[in-house]
Amino acid sequence: MINVNNLEKVYKLSKKQMKKEKLNLNIKKAVNGISFNVGKGEIYGLLGPNGAGKTTTLRCISTLIKPTNGNIKIRDFDVIDDSRDVRKNISFLTNELKLDGFFTPNYTFEYFGKLYGMDDKQINDRKIKLFHYFGITEFKDVKISDLSTGMKQKLSIAVSLVHDPEIIIFDEPTNGLDIVTAKVVVDYLKYLKKQGKTIIVSTHIMSVASKLCDRMGIIIDGRIVIDGTLKEILLKTNTEDLEDAFFSLYLKSKEGEKNE
Ligand SMILES: Nc1ncnc2c1ncn2[C@@H]1O[C@H](COP(=O)(O)OP(=O)(O)OP(=O)(O)O)[C@@H](O)[C@H]1O
Numbered sequence: 001m002i003n004v005n006n007l008e009k010v011y012k013l014s015k016k017q018m019k020k021e022k023l024n025l026n027i028k029k030a031v032n033g034i035s036f037n038v039g040k041g042e043i044y045g046l047l048g049p050n051g052a053g054k055t056t057t058l059r060c061i062s063t064l065i066k067p068t069n070g071n072i073k074i075r076d077f078d079v080i081d082d083s084r085d086v087r088k089n090i091s092f093l094t095n096e097l098k099l100d101g102f103f104t105p106n107y108t109f110e111y112f113g114k115l116y117g118m119d120d121k122q123i124n125d126r127k128i129k130l131f132h133y134f135g136i137t138e139f140k141d142v143k144i145s146d147l148s149t150g151m152k153q154k155l156s157i158a159v160s161l162v163h164d165p166e167i168i169i170f171d172e173p174t175n176g177l178d179i180v181t182a183k184v185v186v187d188y189l190k191y192l193k194k195q196g197k198t199i200i201v202s203t204h205i206m207s208v209a210s211k212l213c214d215r216m217g218i219i220i221d222g223r224i225v226i227d228g229t230l231k232e233i234l235l236k237t238n239t240e241d242l243e244d245a246f247f248s249l250y251l252k253s254k255e256g257e258k259n260e
Pocket residue numbers: 011012013017028029030048049050051052053054055056057204
């Protein structure tokens with residue numbers, strides 16, 4: 001369903017960005033040859049520290065930015081040549097997409113439903129279902145700016161799923177959420193998986209990845225340094241939990257850098 005092949009993304013940096021990143025070159029290779037596949041009914045996790053390249057990878061898959069090299073296919077659609085078809089088939093959740101605080105959940109959901117060409121009945125049926133699941137119903141007419149962080153995040157998820165897409169790409173979906181709200185989100189992703197959806201999530205929260213993902217890839221400095229099921233990763237790294245596995249790979253990668 002999703003096929004990422006040798007993806008590279010190079011950003012051009014402004015002088016200000018060069019200074020911030022402490023770089024002499026005006027380019028930054030954010031993603032450096034990443035490949036992975038995700039099948040129907042599977043949840044794939046991209047794990048990594050800040051700045052590893054997770055968001056960049058997901059933005060390339062979601063057609064928001066163009067890869068510098070490599071190719072990405074969603075079903076049989078190419079993210080560059082068939083970007084419109086890709087967009088119809090995916091849901092992309094990112095922290096950068098802020099909901100307008102002036103509007104209500106009700107209005108926002110309907111607005112996005114119409115953007116996807118859905119009719120009133122389709123929108124209403126989806127709204128009842130998703131608002132009920134995420135506990136939004138009683139807040140549906142409250143201004144978004146007055147909602148709690150958790151409620152805003154749940155609304156973002158509901159809105160991103162309005163068109164019931166087959167492919168779901170969620171960037172840090174549980175970031176900033178309390179343990180109860182995070183569980184609601186994790187459980188919903190498990191439910192979507194059972195429905196046969198194809199899902200990619202990025203996270204730096206190891207417990208979320210361990211519980212949720214069928215397979216995962218750990219990204220450090222733009223490269224996937226290991227991938228597989230949790231069991232395979234623990235076996236390959238000779239560790240007992242994902243956090244230990246991550247730290248052993250992280251230290252190895254930093255040592256490698258020093259020796260270069
Ligand atoms: N628009 C941009 N222009 C220049 N550099 C960028 C841009 N976006 C990201 N970067 C850089 O690319 C690298 C990868 O960033 P990215 O946001 O993909 O990482 P991430 O793994 O998602 O991290 P985080 O968890 O902090 O969001 C970082 O060094 C970042 O500073």
